[in-house]
Amino acid sequence: MTRPCVQEKLLTPAECQRLIELFEASSDVAAARLAGGVKSSIRKCHYLWLDDTDKTSWVFLKLAGLVSEVNRNWFQFDLEDLREGLQLIRYDAPLDEQSPPGRYGAHMDIGTTGSTTTRKLSISVQLSDGQAYEGGALKVDDEGKGWTAPRDQGTAVVFSSFLQHEVCPVTAGTRYALVAWVHGPAFR
Numbered sequence: 001m002t003r004p005c006v007q008e009k010l011l012t013p014a015e016c017q018r019l020i021e022l023f024e025a026s027s028d029v030a031a032a033r034l035a036g037g038v039k040s041s042i043r044k045c046h047y048l049w050l051d052d053t054d055k056t057s058w059v060f061l062k063l064a065g066l067v068s069e070v071n072r073n074w075f076q077f078d079l080e081d082l083r084e085g086l087q088l089i090r091y092d093a094p095l096d097e098q099s100p101p102g103r104y105g106a107h108m109d110i111g112t113t114g115s116t117t118t119r120k121l122s123i124s125v126q127l128s129d130g131q132a133y134e135g136g137a138l139k140v141d142d143e144g145k146g147w148t149a150p151r152d153q154g155t156a157v158v159f160s161s162f163l164q165h166e167v168c169p170v171t172a173g174t175r176y177a178l179v180a181w182v183h184g185p186a187f188r
């Protein structure tokens, strides 16, 4: 089964807020304008890598539980671990007419270099309240049709890393997401 899978309420609103606060309190947030991947695409966002530490182990545990459940019931892929850590992302609406909106153009998460080559499952958790922003939909290719992820805060979507997907331009407010990739031996 390679269609996207939805897990509602993976995180509580308080847990989402905790991650947003961690992001805002960090001095390691980086700005992205371009990303690689199989197709290089426009990526306008700010992101922060999270390692598994005393402060973050709770969210790694939640994701590990999610992965084992959806993989048993849905994907049945040969998987190993979350290897790269987790990423918190913030997409902002444009500040003025000249500035570009936060977005991530159509791409696949499996790449040809470095750690992206072994990505098998992609996870995205909506950290923002769906009313807190406009635009910003996560769309995943599902057998040639566009599938739009639910916007509910705390909802996780899991999809094969070889599916093309995009984050539409954010036209108002701010969207935060938590993303992670599960790695494993090459598809064969």
Ligand SMILES: O=C(O)CCC(=O)C(=O)O
Pocket: 089, 104, 109, 124, 125, 138, 165, 166, 167, 177, 179
């Ligand atoms: O923001 C999201 O929900 C997905 C981000 C994404 O596709 C990525 O970081 O590869």
Ligand SMILES: [Fe+2]
Pocket: 107, 108, 109, 122, 165
């Ligand atoms: Fe992606």
